Amino acid sequence: MWGSNWVALLGAVPLIGSPFVQVEAAHTLRPQNASICDAGTKQxxxxVDVGVGKSLFFWFYESRNDPKNDPLILWMTGGPGGSSLLAAFTEWGPCLLTADSSSTYYNNHSWVNNANVVFLDQPAGAGFSNTTSEAALVGGLAPGSVDFNTFLNLFFTEVFPQYASNDFHIAGESYAGHYIPYYVTYIEKLKAKNSSAAFPGIIESIMLFDAAVDSFSALDTGFYDMLCEGPEGDIFNQTYCDSMANAVPEVERQAAVCRDTYNATYCLEAQGYSGDALEKGFNELVDLGIRNPYHLYRGCIQEPLCLPADAGNLTVYFNKPGIQAALGYSDYFYSPTNNTIVVGFIEGGDDTIPANREMTYILNQTAIDVLVVNGALDIAVNLPAQKRIYDEHIPWKNQAKFRTHSYVDWFYDKHIGNFTAPVRTKGGQTKNTEGLVFVTVDDAGHMAPADQKEAVESVVKLWIQGKIGELTV
Known part of the structure; x- marks a missing residue:
């Protein structure tokens, strides 16, 4: 979710917990209730066993509205190696952790208001997804793609076949900007070959939230925009900003080489150069706790993910014996991040190569629509660089139209208090062409669905209902 530029923030975590007793069945299923998650709906x-020694954990919620007919959204948190329970319990799930991590409370602005939702811990080894040996850990996008395809096949045939015909959307955050394009491209290419192994369902859309699609060096160019020319332009003195400006052309050249070659060595070199030239000063402030790589105006209180103080602590909550027992685990060490997976992706080169080609394939060769949502105050996956990437570095059939369109304000109905009418409120800016919609979110950082729950929920609702054009009304 956070990219190798921030690996030092993650810290080492145990490799493998102690999974519950192994069974022969291809899947397990446990009903949950409000004692573990105050969701307001069935959960x-x-x-799902996806291979030898690999079992992927999921948490499924029925829609609060019309489960039989509402769409299904599958969510993957990034990392690589991040648990999707981070989004489920601190961002936009139907229940959120209390600040003291003792319980949960009902979230009025969860996406389950209008959709069935499954949060998936993947790849194998992330969160509650079990691995029986170090060899079973997934350390790359290729094996992750195979496991994801296997999961979908089994989930929609053996676990919840009644949802196989519902509209299906795949969403994710940060490094999911790599997961989703690679996994979906893998599936769609299998379909193009008429492979019997391909997930046969129709993927209506992908939704990318503060998602790193291009190389991290390409994203680094936005550090200059935000920290030297943006509202916080006084963070560094003019001399330092001039040195950053002078480095940008070389950073862009190396990012282009990375993008053109997909060569892991070139991409790693580009990332190293841009990190030294554009990130170093800000990183020093992050190390001191003064700044936050995920939000322009926050310090870092809860390391390593710099969550707000009231977000609750997943490690505390999900390592409680009673909670683990309800999930079917015993003496398992749960962590929202797995640094060993991060290292595996780095060593295999998949952490540094981009996903631009895969995005081009999706936009040109499939009928899958793409929604991009980005917090305006995100640093790690910053908005200035993201705008350039989608305007210039993902070639596709409607690129010229998309690039020449202007951003316009979008609005949502904000509820203030329980007894007043909602107020039509500006949520950010947007532009779109057929196939691609880009939405910025005001006053939101890397976890935009958490920072602006009601605003982002309104975007998602209109998107899955095919009414995204109403954002600007």
């Missing part, structure tokens, strides 16, 4: 947890 289930379970696992």
């Amino acid at each position: 289930y947890t379970g696992t």
Whole structure:
């Protein structure tokens, strides 16, 4: 979710917990209730065996509205190696952790208001997804793609076949900007070959939230925009900003080489150069706790993810014996991040190469629509660089139209208090062409669905209902 530029923030975590007793079945399924998550709807947890020694954990919530007919959204948190329970319990799930991590409370602005939702811990080894040996850990996008395809096949045939015909959307955050394009491209290419192994369902859209699609060096160019020319332009003195400006052309050249070659060595070199030239000064402030890589105006209180003080602590909550017992685990060490997976992706080169080609394939060769949502105050996956990437570095059939369109304000109905009418409120800016919609979110950082719950919920609702054009009305 956070990219290798921030690996030092993650810290080492145990490799493998102690999974619950192994069974022969291809999947497990457990109903849950309000004692573990005050969701206001039916909910289930379970696992799907996707290979030898690999079992992926999921948490499924029925829509609060019309489960039989509402769409289904599958969510993946990034990392690589991040648990999707981070989004479920601190961002936009139907229940959120209390500040003291003792319980949960009902979230009025969860996406389950209008959709069935499954949060998936992947790749194998992330969160509650079990691995029986170090060899079973997934350290790359290729094996992750195979496991994801296997999961979908089993989930929609053996676990919840009644949802196989519902509209299906795949969403994710940060490094999911790599997961989703690679996994979806893998599936769609299998379909193009008429492979019997391909997930046969129709993917209506992908939704990318503060998602790193291009190389990290390409994203680094936005550090200059935000820290030297943006509202916080006084963070560094003019001399330092001039040195950053002088480095940008070389950073862009190396990012282009990375993008053109997909060569892991070139991409790693580009990332190293841009990190030294554009990130170093800000990183020093992050190390001191003064700044936050995920939000322009916050310090870092809860390391390593710099969550707000009131977000609750997933490690505390999900390592409680009673909670683990309800999920079917015993003496398992749960962590929202797995640094060993990060290292595996780095060593295999998949952490540094981009996903631009895969995005081009999706936009040109499939009928899958793409929604991009980005917090305006995100640093790690910053808005200035993201705008350049989608305007210039993902070639596709409607690129010229998209690039020449202007951003316009979008609005949502904000509820203030319980007894007053909602106020039509500016949520950010947007532009779109057929196939691609880009939405910026005001006053939101890397976890935009958490920072602006009601605003982002309104975007998602209109998107899955095919009414995204109403954002600007």
